[in-house]
Amino acid sequence: MSGTSIIAVLAENIAQCRLCIDAPLSTPLPHEPRPVVQLSTTARICIAGQAPGARVHASGIPFTDPSGDRLRDWMQISKADFYNPDKLAIVPMGFCFPGNDKKGSDLPPRKECALQWHRQIFENMPQIELLLLIGQYAQAWHLGDDRSKTLTATVQNWQNLFNRRGLPKILPLPHPSWRNNGWLRKNSWFDADLLPVLRKEIKRLI
Secondary structure, rough: OOOOHHHHHHHHHHOOHHHHHHHHEEEEEEEEOOOEEEEEOOOOOEEEOOOOHHHHHHHOOOOOOHHHHHHHHOOOHHHHHHHHOOEEEEEEOOOOOOOOOOOOOOOOOOHHHHHHHHHHHHHHOOOEEEEEEOOOOHHHHHHHHHOOOOHHHHHHOOHHHHHHOOOOOOEEEEOOOHHHHHHHHHHHHHHHHHHHHHHHHHHHOO
16 A cells, blocks of 8 residues: 555544544543544654644644644744645644643643554654654653653753754744743743744745
8 A cells, every 4th residue: 555545544544533432541532523633645844733722623624723823933834835735744642622621721632642543643654854843742752751851941952852863853842822922931042043943944844
């Protein structure tokens, strides 16, 4: 089976996935699943995020919210390129909106998705040259022991992670949520040092 066919089958199987209801590892998902991913056999850039929010659950399209607007601004990428699977893959840790906690915040990504699908996905997207790790859950999964103790320390270590030998290159990022506005104000080096490298890589690979 060709790479394109494998990815197409994976995407179809993911779209029909009900593990978090039929065989959950914890409390079942509180609503019908709506997996949101963007797989590709040609994209050289992959965004590894956390999980869809309520707006993305409603639209079925990744990053259709203010966080997506900020992320695209960080990347200096058009919506046309962002949503073009020939140019960009999007593989969050959890494929479905996990629901909200008692305070109204999003719950952590479901664990079933990564355990069931991630190895298959990344084995069949060997062309990825740049992996953007958004938030602590993606950083923990993809970096393993190379992740620092905190998200701030992991992102501060971006140069060492980016300059490691081999592909894909890795850039760790905070989540582009408005909840991180304070973090962004306190860490001006993110805008000054990391974003220019991110934008240069996006321009090179898109």
